[in-house]
Structure formats: C-alpha cells, structure tokens
Amino acid sequence: MNRATLFTLTPQVRKATLTSHIVFSVGWIGAIAVFLVLAVTGLTTLNNQLARSAYLAMELSTWYVILPFCLLSLFTGIIQALGTKWGLFSHYWIVVKLILTLLSTLLLVLHLQPISYLAGVASQASFSNVQYSEQVIDLITKAGAAILVLLAATTLSVYKPWNKIDYTSRSLAIHKNEQTGKRPLRVYVIIGLIIFVLFVIIKHLLSGGMAHH
Numbered sequence: 001m002n003r004a005t006l007f008t009l010t011p012q013v014r015k016a017t018l019t020s021h022i023v024f025s026v027g028w029i030g031a032i033a034v035f036l037v038l039a040v041t042g043l044t045t046l047n048n049q050l051a052r053s054a055y056l057a058m059e060l061s062t063w064y065v066i067l068p069f070c071l072l073s074l075f076t077g078i079i080q081a082l083g084t085k086w087g088l089f090s091h092y093w094i095v096v097k098l099i100l101t102l103l104s105t106l107l108l109v110l111h112l113q114p115i116s117y118l119a120g121v122a123s124q125a126s127f128s129n130v131q132y133s134e135q136v137i138d139l140i141t142k143a144g145a146a147i148l149v150l151l152a153a154t155t156l157s158v159y160k161p162w163n164k165i166d167y168t169s170r171s172l173a174i175h176k177n178e179q180t181g182k183r184p185l186r187v188y189v190i191i192g193l194i195i196f197v198l199f200v201i202i203k204h205l206l207s208g209g210m211a212h213h
Contacts, residue, residue: 009083017083021076028069029150035061036143042129043136051129052122058139059119062112070108074101092162100153104146111142 009017035058042054077098081088089095118135121127 007083009079014080014084017076017080021073021080024069024073024076025150025154028066028073029147029154031061031065031069032143032147032150035066036140036147039136039140039143043133043140045129048127048129052127055122055136056119059115062108062115067108067112070105074105077101089165091160091164093156093160095165097153097156100149100156104149104153107142107146111139115139 038054038058038061042051042058045051045054078088080086081094081098086094088098114135118132118139121132
C-alpha cells in the first residue's frame with residue numbers, strides 16, 4: 001500500500017467513485033448555472049409573479065440539487081484521493097483543489113439562510129421584486145464567483161500542475177529558505193487561499209447576510 005493511501009480501492013470501486021465524483025462535480029456546476037439563470041430572471045423581469053416563481057425555484061434547486069451535489073462531490077473526491085496513489089495531501093494541486101472545494105462548500109452553507117429568506121418573502125402576497133434587488137445581485141455575484149472557483153478546481157484536476165509534495169525535501173528546503181529569508185511560491189499561494197477563505201467567511205458573517213432586512 002502506498003504511504004499516501006489510508007486504504008486501497010479495488011479497480012471497480014475506484015472507477016465507480018471516480019465516475020460518481022465527475023458526475024456530481026459537473027452536476028454541481030450545472031446546478032449553480034441554473035440557479036444563476038433563475039436569479040437573473042427574477043432580477044430583470046417586470047413580471048412580479050415570474051420573479052416570485054424564480055426565487056422559489058432557487059430555494060428548491062439549492063436545497064435539493066446544489067447542496068447534495070456539493071456534499072457528494074466533496075465526499076467522493078476525498079475518498080478518491082485517500083484510496084488511490086494520489087493521496088489527499090501528497091500533491092499541491094489536490095491540496096489547492098481541496099481548499100477551493102471547501103471554500104465553495106462553506107459559501108454555500110452560509111447562503112442557505114439568505115436564499116430561504118428570499119424565497120419566504122417571495123411567497124408572500126405583498127412581495128415587491130424591486131425591494132430585494134440588492135440581495136439578489138449579491139446572490140448573482142456569489143453564484144458567478146462559485147462557478148469560476150469550481151471551473152478552476154476542474155482545471156486543476158485535468159492539468160495536475162506542480163510537483164508532488166516531498167515532505168523530507170520540503171523540510172530541508174524550508175530550513176534552507178529560513179536561513180536565506182525566502183519561501184517557495186507554492187507556500188504563498190496556499191497561504192493566500194486560506195487567508196481569502198477566512199476573509200470571505202468573516203466578511204459575510206459581519207454583514208449578517210439578508211437576515212437583517
């Protein structure tokens with residue numbers, strides 16, 4: 001067994017897991033694209049009834065399509081990494097992809113309540129589409145950013161850039177770089193991603209989402 005693997009998947013299970021991961025990942029992107037179309041439709045239409053229907057459909061697609069596909073994509077990806085030669089922390093591209101996927105998952109979880117809130121007010125007879133345009137624009141922006149992040153993660157899966165993480169050589173390199181005051185570029189990329197994730201989460205929590213409207 002490879003040191004990077006915690007367990008070994010049989011060829012049949014490995015192919016099934018890989019197929020499932022691809023299906024859920026592509027489905028996740030497609031579901032967000034549909035969500036984006038619904039949000040744009042609700043924002044731009046002059047038909048208040050159509051806007052209400054779009055916002056209600058956004059909630060349904062989020063809870064019953066986007067969220068399950070998101071969690072299943074993350075789960076199958078981790079299983080695929082841990083049960084094969086790739087490992088979860090043995091390659092830089094897998095670590096970066098994991099961070100991007102976790103970022104997308106956290107953003108989705110943080111926006112479940114605002115999306116449900118919008119659907120709740122849209123179900124009321126007194127709903128006015130213009131009143132919530134700012135919140136819808138925010139959701140459109142976040143959905144577009146999520147698609148870009150997931151496309152970046154998909155690109156990493158295809159091209160598999162950077163080298164394998166050699167922790168022995170890495171320790172020696174870190175010691176040497178500490179003496180010279182230099183750090184590898186990959187370190188800055190990963191640190192930058194982590195800081196960005198924390199910044200987005202803290203910013204969203206401080207803003208309070210749409211709950212305060």
